[in-house]
Amino acid sequence: MPHISFLGIGLMGAPMVARLLDAGFSLTLWNRTPDKTQPFAGRVRIAATPAQAAAEADVLITMLENGAVVDQVLYQSGAITGLRPGALVIDMSSIEPATARRHGARVAQLGGGYLDAPVSGGTRGAEAGTLSIMAGGSDADFDRAAPIFPAFGKATHIGPVGSGQLAKLANQAIVGITIGAVSEALLLAAKGGARPDKVREALLGGFAGSKILEQHGERMLARDFEPGAPARIQHKDLRMILDEARAEGLTLPLSQRVFEEYRALLASGHGDVDHSGLLLELERLNGVRLSCGPVAADATDGEQENG
Template identity: 70%
Template sequence: MTSNNLKIAFLGIGLMGAPMTRNLLEAGFSMTLWNRTASKCEAFASDATIAGTPAEAVAEADIVITMLENGQVVDDVLVKQGAMAAVKPGALVIDMSSVQPSLAREHAELAAEQGAGYVDAPVSGGTVGAVEARLSIMAGGSEADIERALPVFNALGKCTRIGPVGAGQLAKLANQAIVGITIGAVSEALLLAAKGGADPAAVREALMGGFAGSRILELHGQRMIDRDFAPGAPARIQLKDMRMILDEARAENLTLPLAQQVHNEYLALVANGHSDVDHSGLLLELEHLNGSLMGSLGRGPKH
């Protein structure tokens, strides 16, 4: 791979951040890493610099990337822990976390005060997309700032400029509304079919060829059939996203009944102790509600 002289600070080496970091290193970028749990950086110790604080990590960086769990954590790292104040003039801050559009705009203003650029660039594609460098990147910011970010984005997936700062986060909310609601629909459809005596695996196969076919039915439908709920995207994150969708809807004087219902289902799933199952594990809440497991041919779980 060709070397790149851009220095990147990457804050947040978690489920998504770790494979993204690996792809950026393989693309030849010089990287400094920071994570709240420092041990998660250890796998990269021979290839990147490990910083003790967010401010230390960003001090020499041309590009600062945050990939953190929610807006509160992003704000804590950038503002309270002093990372934004340590960003050098001319640098570019790229928040690839999913945060409130209003928070993205606030952080853009803080970056501008430092003489730095800002792009909100949340992603879709989950851990599989992160590993395979096939993330869908939804970018909000000026055309010039997004142009500057393209060498980074191209190492991670495909970028689409949505509009000005905050627009990337709006696109992510739209994405998460469709994902959450569709997971609910697939859960109900497969449970309905299985309870009536159909094989849910055969139902999924048949539906994949028709109008109901979707990436959610393909991947998460299979997860439900296999009862494989190891987290790619944890349920607590989907709940956080559904909450942000409803907050944004209220701010825009919109009523979104489907989003509200799915939010309530994820809230119950998390309350019942499943915060760290994959978001496709919404099936578990539906089964709990009905007192019935999907299993195979409606006869309970396979052994």
């Protein structure tokens, strides 16, 4: 089995590492905050630098916050030059498609293979091994990753390098817009006197049923905004969607509007709540608070709690 170096032991990376260990892979880990690697001490090698991790890898997996971080950690730092000839780089971060193409070209110059393979499914999917993996790259490199991907979930080969990131942008457009729709629908129903928990229950059996309504609707009703996917990451993804749209000459009004709502949510100090916490911005705009009972006026004059 290939030795895997994994960079980025955060909300998503930690359960993904656990899944790889359970599948029997040997690992080297690196994280900017070394303390986050400690739960795995004794079961893995811990690299002091990204360069050390790259040099030890048959397969190098990155799960970092954004394209700028991936670029700095591996490419601007020069750490990628230590990659073994023939090694496979799998970037599972959500980054700009153009950045993925640039990184793929650099890895090819070094004699390695490259896949951009972002994921959807959040921390629940990472823990359960049910992530949806959207991979861009050659057929040969996708085949090389085939023994690894089942530890995380189901992989689909989308097309050439950069295609995985385009699929992830499509995913995040649907997720962000649908979170906004679910927030508005539940608040509308509750304000009119319906029980929002029962509205959600009824809608789940109909055409409006979705994982967003199921999982994030439940979070909204329980006011559980501990981050599975932080709002600041959803905001970042929506910005990438709009940047890509402009580059392709497209206008995406729904994505633009939801981006502005997430921007307002972050400006209110809620960047680290779960992205389902977009409800908090809607509550602030209307001066009310959603609960399973009647909608109440917001006693905090627009300031919302995170939980």
